[in-house]
Amino acid sequence: MLETYMIQQLATFAEEGTLSAVAERLHISQPAISRSMAKMEKIIGVPLFERTKNSIRLNSFGMLAARHAGIILCAQEEMLRAVREKYRRSRTFSYGAIAPAPAWELSPILSQIYPGMTVSYELQEKEEPLLKGLAEKRYDIVVLLNPAKDENYFCRPFIRECLSVLLPKKHRLAARKAIWLKDLAGEKILIHDKIGFWYSMVRRKIPGAVFLEQPELASLLEIVKNSHLPSFITDISEQKLHTPVPKDKTAILLLDEEASARFYCVCRAGDASRLSAVFSAIDNLIGRK
């Protein structure tokens, strides 16, 4: 029988060219490699090497064998990869969301329904990568801004979220009850970059604004607290991040249609029954609100 260690040693020899190099790379002694290779030739019944007293190299049969050895090792690695990946997926509930708030809402629901499972999510700014990931089974569920009407999907409405802008009370717009995003044109605005679609939306709708991006959420919140720069807040972020409006600031509602989001939870149609508990919980949540 051709054992794995021989196959690996042959493949390594094809890359290294000397037995000593193979020995060093595989953390094994020189004589061991010499023996394995001799044994391999015996098993196959074909000479694989051209030898002199102090050199050894592959002949044409050995080169062919080494190519096959590489293929076999790849197949073994692929086996490990595939099985481990399937296992990991089976223990991970993965979803994608167009914004952080619905992801925050979904997380405890899933953790409760699937205790012991890893729950993980990714944020995306656009819907296409979410639907693509759903189709490719990288996501079990995605949260979108629009209902998926395709028959291949099962879709339920999820929470709503409203964007406001947080202004110092001395700001020229601070007295207004509500404003448009375009009113913020030219402002310097603090913003977190991992907020899904909000990020590209506000960039698009506020001409000439300077966005001071802060990749660390904790740092951003600290800077917001200690500066007089405008920043964004939503009804949900205020609650979930425990960041009430400070006394010297005021939250101004935004009038733009895009500033009010209704989210939708979507799964593959074939997964609807498997995920019925999740969608029941979602419906309950919406019903209560």
Next chain:
Amino acid sequence: MLETYMIQQLATFAEEGTLSAVAERLHISQPAISRSMAKMEKIIGVPLFERTKNSIRLNSFGMLAARHAGIILCAQEEMLRAVREKYRRSRTFSYGAIAPAPAWELSPILSQIYPGMTVSYELQEKEEPLLKGLAEKRYDIVVLLNPAKDENYFCRPFIRECLSVLLPKKHRLAARKAIWLKDLAGEKILIHDKIGFWYSMVRRKIPGAVFLEQPELASLLEIVKNSHLPSFITDISEQKLHTPVPKDKTAILLLDEEASARFYCVCRAGDASRLSAVFSAIDNLIGRK
């Protein structure tokens, strides 16, 4: 490291379904299989089986792993097959011929040039399978009836051979100096079936003849000697098979164009230099004759 024996046992389990059956099939004890499978799960880090106290079966990860195991084993077998096949080919000089006589001529030439190599040939009735086999490297050389003019081939003329018919002296045609094949219409004729193109040619050219086929050459020669039935002989077969025309029979030349054959030796153009010694020997042979 995933060892070959584990992979094989897993693949066998996927086919057999119980550890005992695997043990029996692989000539190994039950506990050994049990241990190997447990070890495999440990190495991969993923449970592959659903167990009760006295039953064990693959779970979905195990089924995936078993599919990969099959692939790996196939790759290993393919490695052995390919390397051994390449080795065998390197030690075998293989040629195909449209008739036995040129094969007989070629054999000693090749044995002398390649001492220690196995020399083997196949007879074919048609040229197409010969050229196909040459292109597919199943033959190193082929012997045809027509020169190969294609640039992909290297071609040299080889020996000539003339067909006669062997008739009892009492036969109605025995007094003729030469006859046409069609003159034998309706005769019962003894014939060997492994004579390449001659076989189909005479069958085509002699209407209504009854051919008494004899697959064993030795038997055929014996029957020819002890019967009064017509049979075929060529200038070369007479010499090579040591079968001189018996006193009560006579060899009548055949006038048909097809009864005189000129053979041509052909190899792939890329092999011409490798086989130059062979073609020199062929040219010498022709030159002497």
Next chain:
DNA sequence: CCGTATTACGCTAGCCGTAATGATG
């Protein structure tokens, strides 16, 4: 003379088989 491959020799890790145990239908 250092680097490389092979041979010799004793060790031990690990796989195997037997036997015992436990569970199930």
Next chain:
DNA sequence: CATCATTACGGCTAGCGTAATACGG
């Protein structure tokens, strides 16, 4: 209680490392 899987234990194969040998640039 017959069948199947697992656990325990002792034996032995076989691959390993060290050391020695031999060759070559």
